[in-house]
Amino acid sequence: MKQFNERINYILYARKSSEEDNRQMLSLDSQEGELKKIAERDNLEIIKIFREARSAKEPYNRPIFSEMVKMIEAGKANGILCWKLDRLSRNAVEEGIIKHLLQKNKIKIIRTPDRDYRPEDNALIASVEFGMANQYIRDLSVNVKRGLISKAESGLFPNFAPLGYLNNPLDPKGRKQIIKDPERFDLVRKMFDLVLSEYRTPVEVWRIAHNDWKMKNPKGKLISRSTTYRILTNTLYSGIFEFPVGSGNWHKGKHEAVITIEEYDKIQIILGKKGKPRPHNHIFAFTGLMKCGSCGATITAEQKIKRQKNGNIHQYTYYHCTKKLNPNCIEKYIEEKILIKQIVNKIDKISISPEFHAWGLDWLKKDILKNISLKNKIINSREKQIAEIEKQSSELLNLLLRKIISEEDYQNKKSELAKEKAKLEITGNNNNDKIQLLFEKTAEYFDLAKDAKNEFLNGDINKRKCIVTKLGSNPSISERIFSICIKKALLPFENISKEIKGIYDRLEPTKITINSRELNKLYAKNLILRRGWDLNPRAP
Known part of the structure; x- marks a missing residue:
């Protein structure tokens, strides 16, 4: 280490953002202890020790830091001993103060366990480290907002619970749900009922809650008129909320609703639509799809x-x-x-009966697992790929011998080809697994063809969106007509569905009761039902 004859009077500065130990890697005591060891080891003279439990995110928020700066400007100290540069500043203003004192030689040295910073050093180094500290604060703000948005997207209200609810103290920090306030939840419901059943105005509701019920908030104060109006127009009580407010992003809460969405709508109409209107985009099944x-x-x-x-x-x-x-x-x-x-x-066109679903999967499994042609295609495809790799390896060697490519390029490319060849050889013995995967994928389409209609008609919004997405791509509406490009794998089910319905239509006039065994025979005789889907797709 370079030695300097000039006397350095150090200030030991330790800082943390909070008195809570879990908020900082090292506590104030730990920082001070480690820095004293450095001072003792290197024979440094400490004339003052400053400890501060304040955030450095905003400037002019640390009186002890300001006192240290005054001492340095007065020439009483000319060195700082701290754990890291970010202990001195996390904002651009105070970063500028420290850098100015350093560049003007008021500070001769800033010592940390990792390195020293001197006036003659490249100013870029300190600027980068201070910039990283400042960026940390900015990133922290972004991460907090992102965390709140993530919490809202999972259905957890990311704010203080409104009247009638409580923030659950037993939930972990960042995942707290709002739960019913046993003292006020039912009273809030009665407030809504006053509007729904008796067509009371917000002022009348407030007077009843304030004068007759003596309704108070958790702080013990009687409910105000403005609070009453906020309750009657707050969508949170219907089970949904907007976050961030004004963003247009609406979320379905996991909390128990006081009223239904329909009741909320009716209240807004009764109030003359002066209340906050209920959001629309969150409840629609097909927005964002078409x-x-x-x-x-x-x-x-x-x-x-x-x-x-x-x-x-x-x-x-x-x-x-x-x-x-x-x-x-x-x-x-x-x-x-x-x-x-x-x-x-559209779904009806690819629908199949439960009876055919059972027969079809059974027949398909027997057929597909024994399909020699399919196995051969997979094997041939693998062998062709290996042969192509061997050809490329040979050509690569010729390029090296002709000095068209360097030894380094040759080795890199050779390694890539060898790795690819090894993967093909290893997976070459897994043809049966691939066939099994192919069967399982086909079975998923059979399940969709059997269940899609019932799940769509009886499912919730998310289920309906899922069904439309599985059905095909590019859904659109033109001239009040819905259209969609049905997935290729589902197209054979259109013919299958027609044939199944044809079989049932032929049986219907005769009123013949037929058992599953006889029905399976009818399926087996039908060439379209036996060969309605492609059993020889490309090898995986």
Whole structure:
């Protein structure tokens, strides 16, 4: 280490962001202890020890840091001993103060366990390390926001629980759910009932809760008028919430709802739609899946609510082009009920009966596992690939001998080819496994053809989206007609479905009761049912 004759008066500076030990790798005591060992080892003179439990994220937030800077500017100290540079600053302003004192020779040296920083050193080194500390804070902010968004996406409300709920103290930090407040949950429900059944105004609801029920918040204060209005217009009580607020991203909460979404809608209508309207995009099954058949823009949806004079409320959902690509797009809306019927018709075309599903899989398994042609194709494909690799290896050697490529390039490429050849030789003995995988994949399509219709009609929103996605690609709506490119693997089921329905149609007029054994014989006699799918696809 380079020696300097000038006397250095060190300030030992230890800092952590919080008094909680688990928030920092080293506590203040640990930092001070380690730095004192360095001072004793290198015979450093420490004239002052500063300890500070403050965040360095924002400038001018650390009085002890400011006192240290004043001592240095007054010439009482000219060296700093600290654990890392990020102990001195995590913001650009105070980073500039330290760098300025260093460059003006007010600070002769900053010592850390890892390295020293001096005025004559390249300023870029310190700038990079300070920049990393500053970036850490920025990344931390981003990560916190990302964590809150992730929490919201998983259905956990990432904020303080509103009146009627409590943040569960037993859940781990970052995963706390909101649970029913046993003291106030039912009272909040009564507040909604006052509007739903008695058509009370928010002010009247507040007066009843405030004067008659003596309803208080967890801090013991009587409920306010503004709190009452926020409750009546807060979608969280219906089981859904927006996060971040104003982002348009809506999430279905895991908490128990006070009211249903339908009840929330009705309350907003009763309030004259002055309350916060319920979000729409989160409840629709097919938004984000379909495109406009005319202009290619995304298909969106909206809900219309009609209230009759007798008090009945009817809801209608319509899908239509967003017109973001072409404001003059002429495509009209389609009601959800009609859209669902059209999708069911598409599914119906590839549907098979449970009886055929059982027979088909049994027949397919016997056929596919014994299919010599398929095995030969797989083997031939592998042998051709190995032969091609051997040919490339030979050509590669010729290039080396002719000095067209270097020895290094030759060895690298030779290694790649040898590795690929070894993989093919190892997997070459797994043909039966590949055939088994092929059967399992085909069985998945059989399951889809059997179950898709029932799961679509009786499933939730996510299930319906999943079925449409499995059905095919490029779903669109044009002239109020739904269309989709059915997956190639499902196309044979269109003919199979027709044949199965034909068999049942022929049996129906005769009213013949037929057992599964006889039915299987009918399936076996039908060439389309036996060869309705491709048993010889390309080798995996």
